[in-house]
Amino acid sequence: MDNIYLILVFILFMLAISDLVVGVANDAVNFLNSAVGSKAASYRTILFIASIGIFLGATFSTGMMEVARNGIFNPQYFYFKEIMIIFIAVMITDVILLDAFNSLGLPTSTTVSLVSELMGAAVAVSIYKIATSNPHIIDNGIERLATIGDYINTAKSLGIITGILSSVVIAFTTGVIIQFIIRTIFTFNYEPKLKYMGSLLGGVAITTITYFLLIKGAKDAVFMSPEAKAWIKENSGLIIAYSIIAWTILLQILTWLFRINILKMVVLTGTFALAMAFAGNDLVNFIGVPIAGFSSYEIFSATPNADATTLLMTGMAADKSVTVPSYMLFIAGAVMVLTLWFSKKAKNVTKTELSLSRQNEGEERFGSSFLARNLVRSVLRLTNTAERVLPKRVYAFLASRFDGTEAEAKRKAQGHEAPHFDMLRATVNLVTSSMLIALATSHKLPLSTTYVTFMVAMGSSLADRSWGRESAVYRITGVLSVIGGWFFTAFSAFTGAFVFAMLINWLGWSAVIGLLALAIYFVYHTHVLNKRKQAREATVDSFEIEEVNGEILPEKIFDRCKVNVIDVLKGVSDLYHRSLTSFEDEDRRALKQITKEVAELNANTKQMRHNIYPTVRKLQEGSIDSGLFYVQVIDYLRESAHCLTYISTPCFEHLDNNHKVFMPEQFEDLNELKANISDFFEQTMAMIGQNNFKELDNLQHLQGQLMEHMRLLRKKQLKRIKKEKAGTRMSLLYLNILHETQNMLLHVGNLLKAQRDFVKFQS
Template identity: 45%
Template sequence: MDPLIITCLGLLGLLAVFDLYVGVSNDAVNFVNSAVGSRTAPFYVIMAVASAGVLAGATFSSGMMEIAKSGVLVPSQFTFTEVLIIFSAVMVTDVLLLNVFNSLGLPTSTTVSIVFELLGGTMALACLKVWTNELPITDLALYVNSAKALSMIMAILVSVVVAFVAGLVVQFVMRLLFTFNYARAYRILGGLFGALCMTAIVYFLVMKGAKGASFMTPEMLEWLKTNNDPILLAVFGISFLLMQGAILLKNANIFPFVILAGTFSLAFAFAGNDLVNFVGVPLAALDAWHIFSAAEGADPSSFMMGQLAEPTTASSMWLLLSGVVMVGTLWISKKARRVIITSVKLSSSSRGGKEQFGSSLPARVLVRTTLHASNMIQQFLPASLLRGLGSRYVPRQYKPGEIELPFDEIRATVNLVLAAALIASATSLKLPLSTTYVTFMVAMGSSLADGAWDRESAVYRVSGVLTVISGWFLTAFSAATACGIVTILFLWGGTWLMIAGMVVACALLVKSNFFTKEEGLDLDDGREISEGNRDAIFTKLEAAVRDNVRETLNIASGGIEGLLNQDVHSLRRLKSDAVKLFDKATEQRGEYYTMSTNANAPKADRDARNFYYRACTNMKEVAHELRDQIGVSENYVANSHSAMTGSMAANLGKLAHLLRTMDPTMKPDECRRVHELIDEAQNEYLAQFSQEKISLRKSELFLGKLIFTREMLNRFSMVKFLLAGLEEQREEGLYQADADRAKKQAGAASS
């Protein structure tokens, strides 16, 4: 056997491991976001349950492996070498494409990527064969399993609409039954709701998914089919008795159990349906090698792979090992947690936080059109009906200091169980349904039905959905095009280029996934809701001011140095840091609205909140101006404008040094030296301007730096004054409290 072919197979296996890592990093959001968003259990418990579901579901994915072998290409029309080229190109393209989307934090579809990569690689090679052999263009249909490919693509597209509508309708009905304050309805309907969920989970995962399990025998499948109704009735009856009994007798909360069961089921369905996306192609290549090896003395460039279309059962060992890799990825991948943030925030009902996406024209038009249509419909509906519906949507009132969840347990359960049911149904039909499409659109439909998209957030949420969906279509186009190009390159370059391409793909993935710092999971963006009392506000504001001043001084001084050194890469990095600082300052000021709004709170606490708002407003304005200043400097250097010279360069260098060495407490002597330097720099600029020609663009940039620095010092001085005033009030309050306490103790002793 050619050692190069063995090397290719080994690298395909290694790429399968990377594809599992990259793919699960993308798709982990599919089965953990609902449990994470509802805070139903600690994160490690959710991950443990999801891990168990992935391991179990991996063994049920055997039937889906046929998709990679004969779902798109017609094996009898390709030689062993050509099949190996297509499979290698698919894997190289897949891991790199998914890694790009993960880095952007966008949940894309691994199903779409693998299907369209197979389609693009097959079509590219088929077109080349037809063109080389001067065959009619209609012969392309002989190389592509068009009927199966079309059914898969249609199933993926239809799933978007079905999942969204199903999530919308089911969540609307559930909210009408339970409302947001569902304590009363829960005691009556909780057991029935939980039993229905558990029955649906067993039916769709076990009863319908069993025929895809690698260990199921025909006798076992027949027994399940014969006893289908008794099994489901038993599951429903036992679940209802146990759950309703726990509710009535122990006042237990069954939702965490149901949500974790739904997490397990969705992870199970994900592994059963999507495992083919990651290891199906390498396993198909392994099967092709076994077929070729059995034909002793065969020429790989002429041996046709018709036997590859014959149905086989994937080895349970390979499936279980794949499940182990997927579980490991769940625990170590930070990119997986980054994608979770995107999906949870788009479904969130929380107020006061920063939206993940900005607005867009299509979203504005869509929201405005929907509002007009809603107003027209309301005119034809009875007022009593509208009042009745409105009473079911009265939001839950949170206590001061209580963290508002992205969504509650009702919506989390609907998201999990409904998505698992739809995915498991497709798996039983051997359709590679996009789990990303289904779970994301179910979550979007349920959030819309829940009123999470109000007028304050609708445009941003719709923009986010349109962005993600456009990313999916971009995935299809880019996957097919890129894989087609890679296939042609591998065909022309031969085995050595295939090996080189797979090695490069592995190296890039190792670098981007293991040697790049990634942000961790932070669903609240660092927001901590304060109770709004004076002491808590002072502690929070003191820490915020210290950190903000330090970061601002570092970025401002670095921006000046980057401008003087003409270092565009440093300026781009600092611009990103400035944007993050502005976002952080915006969120800190937004905490003002989450503090206790008790109108009867002591005057000292109300004053402290006002101090907090004014101080944070000043810090936000500084961060905004700093972001703009760094952006102007970056554009200036990127456009290769002339560098600073003479006294302008010298004074900017001195200014950068003073800012770099300034104490974050903003000592008066240091601030005075900076102001004196700014005055001196402005005077020397006028002298230099009179002696040489200085462009308007350079002058604006130089003077802008000076004005920004002066404004920054003035605003931070105001922040320092506000913080000092708050501290003085706090100390007076502590002194008065000590005096009152001593007076009471003295009175008690005398009595």
């Protein structure tokens, strides 16, 4: 029987590896986004620097986490079997939960999820324990009836959760204030001011990061002796003062001699520091529970004739320091580094924060919400009031400090690609996050690294006026969605661990097998969904126009537009043919799949339409006519694809409701029309592909013949209705197909003429 617990410990460590993978995918956003968003270096260089920080942080960390052992529950009141149930339920829940959030691209807190899971599982085991055995607890020689309060460390749990949630408001507010001050001083055109103020800014920034690294990143490192830790704590003021002076002088000398980019150095240093601190401290969120489970098993194995159902885990409460074997830390560090390089879900989470904080406009990842709309209206009223109250000179001065037009023009002239935000804001993000985390850590206040870094980034983007009237409502909706997801994390983590622990209590260890199978299925399923999502995004990305030195060349527009048009027309022709064929075969499943493909095609054309504005805006002055034709082509293409929705969806709903399909003579007419439509599309695509529109008049004549043919088919159907040979639903669907087919042909015909003019202009 003892072997089963050894197997459970092994399962805990296997789950820990999976948890490391999904955890790093979630938390990579904390230390990557500032460098990636500001394009301080190439993506591979940023990953390399972060990898060094992660590996050092993981290797030098003690890997201990008392919250997993006795921070949430009192282990001395639980038996060994009950402790193992708690740990298994926690790890299975954590893997499922973090993987789900990663697939959705939403950053969440691994600390909050772990605390909530430990709480949920411990409460479930406590309730089951009280309900089944009604135990009494010996406390100072007095026997009393046990309650949940005896098992759960409620004070510490609530303190952790309260501290984490309060850090959200503090981080956002601090990010707004500091970014506003820094931007007011340096403006968007900050390069000239860096020549005489950059070394001081860099000195303060790197000092903050250094202090953060010492306080947060190295406080639990195995190479730090107790004397060194005490000296750092006692001499914090001197470290800060001397560090500012030393870094300021050093940076100024390096600037004079080598003309280094101070902000780039700060951003990359901050990336390293945050990565090291993440691995050194947040690593315990992933391996803390397995280590605690392993410690429990060691206590159980070392007790002669121990019974798992009667051995109380008093040793878990008494043992306050456990050293994790170095090989475990090495393996954990290696897993984290590999995940950072190869996890596509990490990039998915990173995209969410970058899309919400980017300076430039573009497609928004989130929609609009009632609360966001009202918040934007309130801020607009407040801004209008400030404009009336403040002296005009003061208001004009502040407005000029946040005007990025000159910096944007300079960037274009130099041929640089636009980053999501500049390195000045990236510096503020890293320094402010480091400062808040170090400050809280030095005062032993719990907080979430994810929450702090995300909210600082959102605060700085708000202060930088990234949330203009064109994007504010969508950005605020995104932030509210992420924050709502954080609360949902706590609730889901608590509920999931509670349910899983109860199931294991009721059904025994066989439930563990079922839950593990559920976790494997869930992770696999989200992996498949994520691959499909990436495939769709890759398809969408293929519709974007390539930039050359920050500009979109007219010939690039022409080449890409031609490819895009042909690809979409192929999809329209194919899906139209398959829709009518599947309807005739009464293949409901195939038609359902076709409706999904039609929706994806429409999403692609919608993305192409979203790219119209930035494309036309970046065209050279002499290419205005080219931009006009480009807009016309994309609009007609979008409408052509949109007609498919009103053909495939009604056909599917007709079959789904088990209505009668068309009569044989109706299908004969449609099949003839379908063949002619396919021929029309083939000639259209050949004409566009060859850039030869000499036969356009003949193709327009064919279009006219098809229109006349559809008019006759409608007339034929009306005669059937009059003779009561066709039902109402059947007739409405038949006429709808003819109507939408006619609209589709009209849009394709107009697209062809716009493409002809586009080609004529290019030549």
